[in-house]
Amino acid sequence: MEKSESIVASIRAAIAEGNLAHGDRQLRDYQDSNGITPEGLEALSWLARGCFAAQGFDQAADYAQTAYRSAAKLLDTLDLDSEPSLASALGASIEVIAQTKEREGRYQDAVRFLKQELAEYGLTSIGTRIRKNVNLLELEGQPAPELEIPEWLGPKPSSLAELHGRPVLLFFWAHYCEDSRDQTRVLARIVRKFEGDDLALIGPTRRYGYLDEHRRKPAPPRQETSHIEMVLNGRYYSSLPGMPVPISERNFNVYGVSTTPTLVVIGSSGAVSLYHPGKMPFRELASQVQRVLP
Secondary structure, eight states, X not given: OOSTTHHHHXXXXXXXXXXXXXXXXXXXXXXXXXXXXXXXXXXXXXXXXXXXXXXXXXXXXXXXXXXXXXHHHHTTTSOGGGOHHHHHHHHHHHHHHHHHHHHTTOHHHHHHHHHHHHHHHTTSTTHHXXXXXXXXXXXXXXXXXXXXXXXXXXXXXXXXXXXXXXXXXXEEOOTTOHHHHHHHHHHHHHHHHTGGGTOEEEOOBOOOSBSOTTTOOBOOHHHXXXXXXXXHTSTTGGGSTTOOEEBOHHXXXXXXXXXSSEEEEEOTTSBEEEEEESOOOHHHHHHHHHHTOO
């Protein structure tokens, strides 16, 4: 393959077709020609994810362990945050290793492994992703971490302490994210359904340093904040009038929001009842909110 990045696209296509064996052969051919590269390890991490999704758990663990060890070796000479493919490979391999440990019933081993990796990589670009996986195992049933509210759009957000005694729904979103936009339709229905139940909806977001995820042309903070406000008042988010929007990177780090949207339901006691990276359909989310109502 002439273009190194094409191996990732090829492996993802093989996974989408359900042909993991073909993906494995493609990757072996690539490695024979190119050796161990960040792009090849990213492709290998995709194979690990694809096998796990297809319930090929032993193979997934093998792929993930190989990607993890090889990525660690490359870090002797490369900087993690200057190599997006390497960061993606390491983050995904850590995720799959933890998932396989959990599936084997080794819950404490999974948590211990993730916290070890968080200590090592928590300040890098994959720190939030590792925190997400820790939260998936530990956050539900625990007191919800307080939100940082240094600045905001819309009404001034109340702190979680001030909302104690009320059910709360946190909707972490990104201004460029199509899945976040799609989720607003569900949230508008949720707000209407629970209008008389004192449900508090808060929509934390953050700046990313750019306006367009694909081109990633740098944008100064003031320009990006204006863009977020324009998106908030535009077609998709206008169905959620009055939603307070704290702007803070720290909130995303603490809640492990590497996936947008991320939804968090907090009961009247202040404990997390649901931690869910990704979109949720109306019926499932409504059921989760219903569970925390007095």
